[in-house]
Amino acid sequence: MSAYKIEAGTAQHIGNRPQQNDRVALYTAAQAPGYVMAVLADGNNSAIAADQVLHTSKHLFDEFRVGDSANLPRLQELLRNIAHEVHQVVTMNPIAAVAEPQSALALLVLTPQAQAVWAHLGDARLYRFSGESCAMRTNDAAYVEHLVKHDRLPLAAAKKHRGSRLLNNALGNSMKAPFVTVxxxxxxxxGDALMLCSDGLWQLFGPEELAAAVARNTPRQAAERLIGKAAERAQGKGDNCSMAIIKLVAPPQEAPGYTVEKMRRAV
Incomplete structure (x- = not known):
């Protein structure tokens, strides 16, 4: 019997924006039984890049085949390939020459061997919770280090990458290839849980607040409460708010199945 069962869900709210540019989804793999993927794309300017994230993620995940055991480097390569293929498709879109649609990205794959592999770029975030504690959260540290070492930027300039069109780390940025952190x-x-979310959510909550909300509720209840609280805290200036929540819960214990034969043997 599995050590846990999965409870999962996705949720979105438009916030105070004119349209919803985020996209979020949960997928199973056509040729990899027991594998689950969560995808979150935070679109900028339009939903074109975010829509492409879902399409490419589903297509490449369905093509993914596994051997007798999970191969973590291959899964990391899969997630990087999704990001780079999306970037190439979006930048080739004729609309990109005018509107330049972009998207942040968070990807997660769970394996039957109790492993989690993730990738992210831009302002999308991934959290791993242990009970009501935040055990890990993604950030921009690896990208800042990349800008310093690879692009030879001063640390102060690298930390201000969000304010630079040239340095912005996003799918669809025609001025710079995306940097994917895995x-x-x-x-x-x-008792563990994982969450993918857009900046319309994580900027309004501390990591321990998110961990407690997920631990104390079902994924649906947690999403509803977080979206409600986010709207309250945003005070009429809320961004698109999206999330995918995956909880690992103990499987229900089987009730004793006593039979007459078993009772005779016991006697």
């Missing part, structure tokens, strides 16, 4: 965790267990 990570993984082995030994998932009941």
């Amino acid at each position: 990570g993984w965790h082995e030994g998932l267990q009941a």
Whole structure:
């Protein structure tokens, strides 16, 4: 019997924006039984790039085949390939020459071997919770280090990358190829949870607040409460708010199945 079962859900709210440019989805793999993918794309200017994220993620995940055991480097390569293929398709779109649609990205794959592999770029975030504690959250540290080492930028300038069109780390940015940060965790267990979310959510909450909300509620209840609180805190200036929540919960214990034959043997 599995050490845990998965409870998952997605949620979105338009906030105070004129349209919803975020996209979020949960997928199973056509040729990799037991594998689950969560995808979150935070679109900028339009939903064109975010829509492409969902299309490419589903297509490449369905093509993914596994051997007898999970191969973490191959899964990392899969997530990088999704990001780079989306970037290429979006930048080739004729609309990109005028509107330049862009998107931040968070990807997560869970394996049957209790492993999690993730990738992110831009302002989308991924959290791993252990009970009501935040065990890990993604950030821009790796990208800042990349700008300093690879692009030879001063640290102060690298930290201000969000304010520069040239340095903005996003799918669809025609001025710079995306930098994808990957990570993984082995030994998932009941009581753990993972969350992907857009900046319309994470900028309004501390990590421990998110962990507590997820731990104390079902994914649907947690999403509803977080969206409600986000709207309250945004005070009429809320961004698109999207999330995918995956909780690992202990499977229900089987009730004792006593039969007459078993009772005779016991006697």
